Amino acid sequence: MTSAIAALAVDAHDPRRVADFWTAALGWEIVEDGDEGVSIAPADRSLPAIDFLPVPEPKTVKNRLHLDIRADGTSQAEEVERLLGLGATRADVGQGPDVTWVVLADPEGNEFCVLSRSVQEVAAER
Numbered sequence: 295m296t297s298a299i300a301a302l303a304v305d306a307h308d309p310r311r312v313a314d315f316w317t318a319a320l321g322w323e324i325v326e327d328g329d330e331g332v333s334i335a336p337a338d339r340s341l342p343a344i345d346f347l348p349v350p351e352p353k354t355v356k357n358r359l360h361l362d363i364r365a366d367g368t369s370q371a372e373e374v375e376r377l378l379g380l381g382a383t384r385a386d387v388g389q390g391p392d393v394t395w396v397v398l399a400d401p402e403g404n405e406f407c408v409l410s411r412s413v414q415e416v417a418a419e420r
Contacts (some may be wrong), residue, residue, distance in 0.1 A: 301333065301343040302361075306402055307353070309346035315400050316344060318380050319363070353403045356387055361406040362395070366413040370396065374408050 307330040308311040313332035325343065326333040335343040339384060342376035374396050376386075394410040 301345045302359075303345045303347055304404060305349040305353075306331075306346040307349060307351065308364065308402065309348050310401050312400055312404070313346045314345075316346075316367070317383050319377055319400075320383075353398040357405050360404070362409055363406060364409050364413045365418065369412065370408055370410050374398065377408065 297402055304312065309332045310327065313327075313334050316322065317324060317334050320334070320336075322334045322336050322344075324332060325335045325339065329348075331345050331347040333343050333345045335341070345405055363373075368376075381401045382398040385397045385403075385405050387397055389397055390393070395407040397405055397407055399405050
C-alpha cells in the first residue's frame with residue numbers, strides 16, 4: 295500500500311483571491327468555497343486539488359514548498375506575460391541570472407516557477 299496526494303494546502307490571507315488567480319492560471323475550477331477555505335481542481339476532479347485555507351496574517355517569508363508549472367500550447371515567455379496579466383509578479387528568491395526558469399509570485403506572494411520547456415516539449419521527449 296502507498297499513499298496518494300489528495301491536496302496541497304496553501305495558507306492565504308484572502309483565500310478566494312488566491313484561488314481565483316490559480317483557477318485562471320491553471321484552467322481549473324473552484325470545487326468548494328466556504329468559511330473553511332476554497333478548493334480548486336481540474337474539471338474532471340482528478341487529484342491533487344489545491345486548498346486555500348484562511349489565516350489571519352499575510353505571508354512574510356519565502357515558501358518552503360512551491361509549484362513548478364509548464365506552459366501548455368505556448369512559450370515560456372508568453373505564459374509568463376499571461377500570468378503577469380492575471381496578477382502575478384516577478385520574484386527574486388536568490389536565483390542566478392543563468393537559470394532556465396522564471397520565478398513569479400501569486401497575488402499573496404507565494405512563489406512559483408515557470409519552467410523553460412512546455413508541456414508539449416516534454417511530451418515529445420518521452
